[in-house]
Amino acid sequence: MGTSEQDDGIAARLRRVLFSYDREATLPSPEADADDAAPADPDERGGAVLRGVDLDILEGSFTVVMGASGGGKSTLLRTLNGIIPGFISGSFEGDVTVLERDATTTRVPEMARGVGMVIQDYEAQLFGTSVATEVAFGPENLAVPPAEIDDRIDRSLSIAGLEGLDLRRSPDALSGGQKQRLVFAGVLAMYPELLVLDEPTSDLDPAGSRETLSVIGRLADGADGTDGGTGAWDGPGTIVMVTHKIEEALLADHAVLLRGGRAYRSGPAEEVFTDIEALRASRVAVPPLVEAFDRLGVDDPPLRVEEAAELVAETDLTWQPPARAGDPLPGVPAGTGETTGDVLFEISDLVHEYDTGDGAVRAVDGLDLTVHEGEVVAIVGHNGSGKTTLAKHLNGLLDPDRGTVTWDGRDLRDVRMSEVGRHVGFVFQNPDHQIFAATVEEEVAFGPENFGLAGAELDRRVADAIETVELDGLEDADPFNLSKGQRQRVALAGILATDPDVIVFDEPSTGLDAQQQATFMDMVARLNREEGVTVVMVTHSMSTVAEYAPRSVVMVDGRKVADRPTRELFADGPALAEWDLRPPQPVALANRLADQQGLDGALPALSVDELVAGLQGGDGQ
Amino acid sequence: MSTSPSLYVDRDTAIHRLTPRAKLALVSGLFVASYVFEHPLAVAVPLVTSFVALVWVGGWANFRRLRVIVVALFVVGLVVWPLFTPPGGPVVLSTPVLDVTRQQFLVALGRSERIAAFIVGGLLFVTTTSNEEIVSGLRSLGVPYAFCFAVGTALRLFPTLLGATGTVKQAQQARGHDLDAGSPVERIRNYVPLLIPVFMTAIRNVQTQSMALEARGFDTRGERTFYGQRTFGAADWVVAAFGLALVVGSVVLRYVVGVGTV
Numbered sequence: 032m033g034t035s036e037q038d039d040g041i042a043a044r045l046r047r048v049l050f051s052y053d054r055e056a057t058l059p060s061p062e063a064d065a066d067d068a069a070p071a072d073p074d075e076r077g078g079a080v081l082r083g084v085d086l087d088i089l090e091g092s093f094t095v096v097m098g099a100s101g102g103g104k105s106t107l108l109r110t111l112n113g114i115i116p117g118f119i120s121g122s123f124e125g126d127v128t129v130l131e132r133d134a135t136t137t138r139v140p141e142m143a144r145g146v147g148m149v150i151q152d153y154e155a156q157l158f159g160t161s162v163a164t165e166v167a168f169g170p171e172n173l174a175v176p177p178a179e180i181d182d183r184i185d186r187s188l189s190i191a192g193l194e195g196l197d198l199r200r201s202p203d204a205l206s207g208g209q210k211q212r213l214v215f216a217g218v219l220a221m222y223p224e225l226l227v228l229d230e231p232t233s234d235l236d237p238a239g240s241r242e243t244l245s246v247i248g249r250l251a252d253g254a255d256g257t258d259g260g261t262g263a264w265d266g267p268g269t270i271v272m273v274t275h276k277i278e279e280a281l282l283a284d285h286a287v288l289l290r291g292g293r294a295y296r297s298g299p300a301e302e303v304f305t306d307i308e309a310l311r312a313s314r315v316a317v318p319p320l321v322e323a324f325d326r327l328g329v330d331d332p333p334l335r336v337e338e339a340a341e342l343v344a345e346t347d348l349t350w351q352p353p354a355r356a357g358d359p360l361p362g363v364p365a366g367t368g369e370t371t372g373d374v375l376f377e378i379s380d381l382v383h384e385y386d387t388g389d390g391a392v393r394a395v396d397g398l399d400l401t402v403h404e405g406e407v408v409a410i411v412g413h414n415g416s417g418k419t420t421l422a423k424h425l426n427g428l429l430d431p432d433r434g435t436v437t438w439d440g441r442d443l444r445d446v447r448m449s450e451v452g453r454h455v456g457f458v459f460q461n462p463d464h465q466i467f468a469a470t471v472e473e474e475v476a477f478g479p480e481n482f483g484l485a486g487a488e489l490d491r492r493v494a495d496a497i498e499t500v501e502l503d504g505l506e507d508a509d510p511f512n513l514s515k516g517q518r519q520r521v522a523l524a525g526i527l528a529t530d531p532d533v534i535v536f537d538e539p540s541t542g543l544d545a546q547q548q549a550t551f552m553d554m555v556a557r558l559n560r561e562e563g564v565t566v567v568m569v570t571h572s573m574s575t576v577a578e579y580a581p582r583s584v585v586m587v588d589g590r591k592v593a594d595r596p597t598r599e600l601f602a603d604g605p606a607l608a609e610w611d612l613r614p615p616q617p618v619a620l621a622n623r624l625a626d627q628q629g630l631d632g633a634l635p636a637l638s639v640d641e642l643v644a645g646l647q648g649g650d651g652q
Numbered sequence: 653m654s655t656s657p658s659l660y661v662d663r664d665t666a667i668h669r670l671t672p673r674a675k676l677a678l679v680s681g682l683f684v685a686s687y688v689f690e691h692p693l694a695v696a697v698p699l700v701t702s703f704v705a706l707v708w709v710g711g712w713a714n715f716r717r718l719r720v721i722v723v724a725l726f727v728v729g730l731v732v733w734p735l736f737t738p739p740g741g742p743v744v745l746s747t748p749v750l751d752v753t754r755q756q757f758l759v760a761l762g763r764s765e766r767i768a769a770f771i772v773g774g775l776l777f778v779t780t781t782s783n784e785e786i787v788s789g790l791r792s793l794g795v796p797y798a799f800c801f802a803v804g805t806a807l808r809l810f811p812t813l814l815g816a817t818g819t820v821k822q823a824q825q826a827r828g829h830d831l832d833a834g835s836p837v838e839r840i841r842n843y844v845p846l847l848i849p850v851f852m853t854a855i856r857n858v859q860t861q862s863m864a865l866e867a868r869g870f871d872t873r874g875e876r877t878f879y880g881q882r883t884f885g886a887a888d889w890v891v892a893a894f895g896l897a898l899v900v901g902s903v904v905l906r907y908v909v910g911v912g913t914v
Contacts, residue, residue: 481828
C-alpha cells in the first residue's frame with residue numbers, strides 16, 4: 032500500500048500484519064493484548080501465526096529473527112517476497128512494503144527481482160543438472176541476456192566460495208555444504224538487494240555449516256568477492272535471517288524476537304541477546320555465556336568466548352577446572368551413563384560397502400566398538416563418515432560385509448529383525464519417514480503390535496509411552512497436523528511402547544528449537560537414569576554431546592579415530608580442530624581460561640552450571 | 653542405497669555434443685528401423701547399433717540398472733508372442749502345451765528384440781541429454797515451456813522419491829513391520845505403512861520446491877532467456893539427415909523392397 036509512506040533507509044516495513052494458515056480463520060485484532068493472544072504452547076498450530084507484526088528492516092542492516100519453533104519466524108520471512116499472501120493462501124491482513132513495492136499484491140516472481148531467498152532444504156532449491164545451469168536459472172528467469180550470465184556465474188560462485196568448481200559438475204555430486212553454497216550462488220546471481228535466509232544451515236553438518244556461515248559473514252561484511260569498481264550491483268545491501276543457532280545470530284547487527292505473533296523486542300543485536308528476560312519470554316535459548324556471567328553478577332555479560340576470556344582476565348574471577356587429568360573423571364551434567372553393566376554390543380572389524388554403480392564405496396571400514404548396558408555413547412563426525420551406517424548395524428537393518436556385530440553375545444546375522452527390533456529401538460532422523468497412521472495412538476501402537484503385543488498390555492504400553500513423551504490428550508489427533516517437535520515425540524513414543532533396552536538415535540534434535548531439544552534430551556536422559564536404557568546417538572550437536580554423553584566416538588571416512596570420555600575429548604583442542612568439531616561455548620571458554628591461567632591438564636566445564644561453579648571458585652574451595 | 657539420482661552421464665562424446673533435436677532425430681530413426689522390420693536379423697541391426705552407442709557414451713551403468721526389466725520383457729515376449737502368431741514352417745520346440753514353429757519363434761524373437769531396442773534407444777537419449785536439454789529440446793519442438801519444465805522436474809524428483817522409499821522401508825522394518833507376512837490381500841495392505849509416508853514426503857517436497865521456484869523468479873508468463881543453448885551445427889545436420897534417412901530407408905526397404913519379414 033503505502034509506497035508514499037516509505038521512509039528513506041527502510042528496506043522493508045511491516046504494519047499490523049496478521050496471518051493464519053487457515054483460510055477461514057477469524058484474525059485477532061492487531062490491538063488486542065499480546066499476552067492474551069499468545070498461545071499457551073507454540074506447538075499448537077491452530078489460530079493466527081502472525082498477530083499484528085509492526086517491524087522496520089533498516090536498509091544496509093543484517094537483521095536476525097528469533098523465536099520459538101512454530102512461532103511464526105518463517106511465516107514472517109515469507110511475507111517479504113510475497114509468498115505470503117501470494118503463493119501460500121490463508122487469511123492475511125496488513126501492509127508489507129519491501130524495496131518500495133507493495134509485497135501483498137506483487138507476484139512472487141516479480142518480487143524475486145529484488146528479494147532473494149535461501150531456505151534450509153537445499154535439495155528442494157536445486158533445479159539444474161550442472162553447476163553452471165543451476166546458477167544461470169535465476170538470471171534466465173529474469174530474462175538476463177545469456178552473454179551477461181557468464182559474468183554473473185563467475186561472480187556469484189566466487190562470493191559463495193565455489194570459484195574452483197567445475198561448471199559442468201552435477202550438483203548431486205557435491206557435499207551438503209557445497210550444495211547450499213551453490214543455492215546461495217544461484218540466488219546471488221539474480222543480484223538481489225534484499226537477501227532472506229531461513230535457517231540456511233539447519234540441514235548441514237558442522238563443516239557444511241561453517242562453510243555456509245563464512246559466505247554469510249562475507250556478505251554481511253559487504254565484501255562481494257570482486258574488486259567492485261563498476262558501480263553496478265554490489266552485494267545484497269540488506270540481509271534478514273532466521274536461525275536457532277546463537278553463533279549464527281551473532282553475525283547480525285540487529286535482532287528481532289517474536290512472541291505471541293508479534294515483534295516483541297527488537298534492537299541492536301548486542302542489546303537484545305543480553306536481555307535475558309526478553310529471550311526467556313520469547314522461548315529463545317539464552318546465549319550460554321550471557322547466562323553464566325549474568326549468574327556471576329556481571330552487568331554487561333559477554334556474547335563471545337574472546338570477550339568472556341578478556342573479562343575474566345580483567346576482573347578478580349579465576350577459573351577452577353572441574354578436574355585435572357589423572358583425577359577421577361566427573362560424570363556429565365545430565366548424570367547419564369553412570370551405571371553400566373555387561374557388554375551389550377561387540378563390533379569387530381566391521382566393514383560395510385554401498386554399491387554406487389561406479390563401484391563400491393566403503394562406508395564403514397574395519398571398525399571395532401564395544402558398548403555396555405546402561406551406557407550413553409555419542410557417535411560424531413561429518414556427513415558421509417559412516418555414523419548412520421554403523422548405527423544401522425546395531426539392530427540388524429544392515430548386515431556387515433565383513434566382521435561381526437554381536438548383541439547380547441549373539442551374532443546379529445542369526446537374530447531375526449522381529450526379535451532384535453523389540454529390544455533395540457531405532458529412532459530415525461525424520462519422523463515423517465515413518466508416520467502413516469490416522470491417530471497418534473494407532474501410530475504408537477504399530478511397533479508393539481508388530482512385535483506381537485495385544486489387548487490390555489498393548490493399551491497400557493501405548494498410554495505409558497504417550498504420557499512419557501508428554502503428548503497425553505492428543506491420542507486421537509492426526510499426527511500429520513502436529514508440529515515437527517511433536518511428530519518427533521510421536522516417533523519416540525512408538526519406540527518406547529515396545530519397551531526397548533537400547534535406543535539408537537540418528538540425529539534426534541534436527542529441526543527442533545533449543546527448548547524442544549532440551550525437553551527431548553531430558554526425556555532420553557531420564558530413561559537412561561531411571562530405567563537403565565542404553566543410548567547410542569548419532570549427532571552433530573556438540574552441546575548435546577557435552578551434556579548427555581559421557582563417551583564419544585569420532586568417525587572419519589568410515590574409521591573410528593577416537594573413542595574417549597567426552598570431557599577428555601573436549602580438552603584436546605588440536606584433535607577437535609583436526610576433526611572439525613567445534614565445542615560448545617562453555618567448553619571453549621573453559622579451555623581458553625585454562626590456557627590463559629597456564630593450568631596444565633585441566634579438563635573443561637561441559638555446561639553453564641559447571642562453568643559458573645568453576646568461576647565461583649570451583650568445587651574444591 | 654545411494655544411487656546416482658539422474659540417468660544423465662556427463663561425458664564429452666560426439667553424441668553428447670549434438671543438440672537435443674539431432675539426438676531425437678537419431679533415436680527416432682533407430683526406433684522406426686526396429687519397428688518396421690520383423691525378422692530378428694533385421695531388428696538386430698538397430699538394437700546392436702543402439703547398444704554399442706550406449707556403451708560408448710558411458711551408459712553401461714544405466715543399462716545395468718534396467719537390465720532386469722529388459723531381460724524380463726525379452727523372456728516374456730519370447731514366451732507370449734508364439735501364442736498370438738499363426739504357425740508356419742517346421743516345429744523347432746515341442747512342449748506339452750504348444751508346439752512352437754520356426755515362424756512363431758522368429759517373430760517372437762524379433763518382437764522381443766524390438767522392445768529391447770526401444771529401451772536401449774531411449775537410454776541412449778537420456779544418458780546423453782541433461783534435463784535442461786530435454787526441456788529445451790521439447791521446447792524447440794513447440795511444446796510450452798511450463799510443460800517442458802514440469803517434465804524436467806519430474807525426472808529429477810523421481811530418484812529423490814526412490815531414496816525416500818528406501819529410508820521409509822527401513823524405518824518401518826525397524827518397528828517390526830514385515831512386508832511379506834500374511835495372505836496375498838494382507839501383503840498388499842502391508843504396503844500402506846510404506847506408501848503413506850512416501851506420498852506425504854513427495855507432497856511436502858513438491859510444495860517446498862514450487863515455493864523455491866517462484867522465489868527464484870520462475871514465471872510461466874514472463875519473458876525469459878536461455879543460457880548455454882547449443883546451436884544447430886554441421887554435425888547436427890549430418891546426424892539429423894542420417895536419422896531421417898534411417899526412417900525413409902527402413903520404410904522403403906520393408907514396404908517397397910520387402911526385406912526383413914519373416
